[in-house]
Amino acid sequence: MELPMIAAIPKFGKRRSDYRERLITYHNPDSPSAEEYRTLRTNLLYAMNGKKVPYLVTSPGPSEGKTVTISNLAVSMAAAGWRVL
Secondary structure (H helix, E strand, C coil): CCCCCCCCCCCCCCCCCCHHHHCHHHHCCCCHHHHHHHHHHHHHHHHCCCCCCCCCCCCCCCCCCHHHHHHHHHHHHHHCCCCCC
16 A cells, blocks of 8 residues: 655754754754655645644654654644644
């Protein structure tokens, strides 16, 4: 089964950087990576027809970007006025 791609986040920062430095949507909101997180946010919201639902980000292995992805997505959602946890 082939799934649609809803965003393509380019690599940014250094792998061993502190997580606070990797919040690109907060520290550098005009960057191409931050724009892709906004694209991801928009496409997720569109796919759910505007309903507020919980999201789960997972992968089969460690150090694949789950924490960075969900953190930047949360910042972009909060910037759009959504409540995040």
